[in-house]
Amino acid sequence: MPLLEVRDLEAGYGPIRALDRVSLDVEDGELVALIGANGAGKTTLLMAISGVVPPRSGSIRFAGSPLAAAKPHEVMRLGIGHAPEGRRIFPRLTVRENLELGGFMQTDRAKLSRDIDEACGLFPVLGERMDQLGGTLSGGEQQMLAIARALVGHPRLLLLDEPSLGLAPLIVAKVFEVIASLSARGISVLLVEQNARAALKLAHRGYVLETGRITLTGSGAELAADRRVRDAYLGEG
Amino acid sequence: MVFFLQQCLIGLTNGALVAMVALGYTMVYGIIRLINFAHGDLIMLGACLALTLVSVLGMAAWTGTATWLGVALLVLLCGLFCGGLNVAVDRLVYRPLRNAPKLAPLVSAIGVSFIFMNLGLFWLGPADRSFPELLPATNLLAGEGLQFTAKDLLVIVVVVPLMIALSVLVKTTRLGKAMRAVSQDPTAAALVGIDVDRVIAATFFVGGFLGGAASVIYGLYINTIGFQMGFQNGLYAFTAAVLGGIGSIPGAVVGGLVIGLVRALSSAYVGERWAGAIVFAILIVILVFRPEGLLGRGTKEKV
Ligand SMILES: Nc1ncnc2c1ncn2[C@@H]1O[C@H](COP(=O)(O)OP(=O)(O)O)[C@@H](O)[C@H]1O
Numbered sequence: 095m096p097l098l099e100v101r102d103l104e105a106g107y108g109p110i111r112a113l114d115r116v117s118l119d120v121e122d123g124e125l126v127a128l129i130g131a132n133g134a135g136k137t138t139l140l141m142a143i144s145g146v147v148p149p150r151s152g153s154i155r156f157a158g159s160p161l162a163a164a165k166p167h168e169v170m171r172l173g174i175g176h177a178p179e180g181r182r183i184f185p186r187l188t189v190r191e192n193l194e195l196g197g198f199m200q201t202d203r204a205k206l207s208r209d210i211d212e213a214c215g216l217f218p219v220l221g222e223r224m225d226q227l228g229g230t231l232s233g234g235e236q237q238m239l240a241i242a243r244a245l246v247g248h249p250r251l252l253l254l255d256e257p258s259l260g261l262a263p264l265i266v267a268k269v270f271e272v273i274a275s276l277s278a279r280g281i282s283v284l285l286v287e288q289n290a291r292a293a294l295k296l297a298h299r300g301y302v303l304e305t306g307r308i309t310l311t312g313s314g315a316e317l318a319a320d321r322r323v324r325d326a327y328l329g330e331g
Numbered sequence: 332m333v334f335f336l337q338q339c340l341i342g343l344t345n346g347a348l349v350a351m352v353a354l355g356y357t358m359v360y361g362i363i364r365l366i367n368f369a370h371g372d373l374i375m376l377g378a379c380l381a382l383t384l385v386s387v388l389g390m391a392a393w394t395g396t397a398t399w400l401g402v403a404l405l406v407l408l409c410g411l412f413c414g415g416l417n418v419a420v421d422r423l424v425y426r427p428l429r430n431a432p433k434l435a436p437l438v439s440a441i442g443v444s445f446i447f448m449n450l451g452l453f454w455l456g457p458a459d460r461s462f463p464e465l466l467p468a469t470n471l472l473a474g475e476g477l478q479f480t481a482k483d484l485l486v487i488v489v490v491v492p493l494m495i496a497l498s499v500l501v502k503t504t505r506l507g508k509a510m511r512a513v514s515q516d517p518t519a520a521a522l523v524g525i526d527v528d529r530v531i532a533a534t535f536f537v538g539g540f541l542g543g544a545a546s547v548i549y550g551l552y553i554n555t556i557g558f559q560m561g562f563q564n565g566l567y568a569f570t571a572a573v574l575g576g577i578g579s580i581p582g583a584v585v586g587g588l589v590i591g592l593v594r595a596l597s598s599a600y601v602g603e604r605w606a607g608a609i610v611f612a613i614l615i616v617i618l619v620f621r622p623e624g625l626l627g628r629g630t631k632e633k634v
């Protein structure tokens with residue numbers, strides 16, 4: 095049984111149907127890339143998994159339990175971490191407070207502080223900025239904080255929504271390096287990216303989402319070699 | 332000089348009372364961006380309960396320590412009552428409208444305000460009621476100068492510890508951190524595992540509790556309550572919250588004290604009937620130059 099199993103999921107906003115019978119799996123330990131143009135429904139899919147956008151039909155199962163009617167905080171407590179699009183760190187809380195909130199379910203303070211140190215181990219720059227307000231960090235640092243915040247709670251599955259968006263190439267490389275190392279440690283990752291080349295290179299498998307539908311799926315290498323993917327998302331053709 | 336200091340003292344004690352009510356407006360606004368029009372009337376209901384308790388317990392006959400313990404009991408019970416009522420209103424009225432257009436909860440808040448006022452009319456009757464003078468009006472300071480009575484002391488011993496407790500709650504506790512997170516980005520807060528509805532309910536409780544405590548002080552300090560007291564007091568407190576920067580907790584305290592001082596000094600030096608006009612004139616001037624209020628942040632919307 096896959097760790098995450100999405101079946102025939104439909105969701106939307108008022109008259110807009112953003113997801114049209116989407117099915118997708120993430121196996122335990124897998125890194126899965128989800129690529130697609132702007133407005134394809136990638137963010138909506140992650141938000142539906144997290145319980146922020148309510149599904150209209152279909153099912154979502156995580157580690158065997160159904161999620162479709164769960165509220166976001168219940169989903170997160172089952173072991174999902176979500177670094178949302180646009181980072182959405184808490185701008186007027188310090189870096190430390192942001193990270194503490196990432197471990198909101200952890201009530202043992204000593205354990206929480208170890209978890210925070212561990213998450214900062216991946217991003218040493220955060221350790222130097224602990225008492226700074228989140229909003230004063232650079233874009234790259236904010237992205238690192240968003241990922242670290244999602245990691246403090248020790249998720250089994252990490253949802254990453256466009257982590258490289260708007261970052262300088264050097265920072266992008268650093269972020270992808272961290273994603274690879276998380277995956278190597280056995281954390282399952284569902285990675286949404288516009289930077290399809292880098293994402294497919296890293297991913298075990300990938301899905302292509304077009305206007306709410308999954309149109310292609312395959313291993314990362316297969317997708318990267320696919321004519322249609324190369325034309326539409328890799329800027330070749 | 333003594334006269335001036337006396338007016339300042341009156342202003343500060345009245346202002347502390349305004350601040351307690353302003354906190355309820357600012358906390359609810361901070362967490363769900365709702366101007367809770369019913370907050371003033373909630374406090375009126377708190378005062379109704381306080382009056383009922385005072386007569387049922389026969390507190391007018393109590394003296395010394397018993398009186399002070401009785402006052403502490405009133406603060407606790409009226410605080411729990413207003414906090415609980417505020418949570419119930421959030422659960423029944425505002426929560427179902429959480430994702431509705433902003434005008435829907437606002438209009439509902441006005442509706443709740445009228446319901447509360449009618450309950451108050453039922454409870455107290457149409458005429459103003461006098462609230463027993465439980466605390467002696469004798470001067471606690473030696474000499475003929477400044478008057479500082481048990482009533483002034485009451486304001487200090489109730490307000491100061493509650494404000495300290497509030498500040499500790501918001502700054503250092505897990506709940507306080509969750510409150511600040513929800514006020515900055517409720518979706519992101521949910522995504523880290525915070526039960527947003529519970530945090531909002533807790534905020535309504537705390538704001539209501541402070542209002543309930545204020546209602547007891549109001550009764551004991553002003554000694555007249557009526558079913559319409561919520562409107563005017565709510566208006567001043569809301570003004571204080573806006574003046575300090577709505578959504579800002581220290582702002583509500585500063586705004587309350589400023590309004591109390593301005594009101595007392597203009598009553599004393601210009602005339603009672605000008606006090607309201609002067610308060611609002613100053614409010615307008617400050618908001619022209621600092622639209623975000625004294626301690627508020629810029630109102631840049633999130634992108
Ligand atoms: N909050 C919203 N309200 C209304 N429509 C939305 C909202 N968020 C997204 N949409 C619409 O849903 C569709 C999918 O959007 P989204 O999931 O953000 O796509 P992606 O992340 O792939 O760019 C788009 O047509 C978008 O305009």
Ligand SMILES: [Mg+2]
Binds near residue numbers: 138
């Ligand atoms: Mg998106």
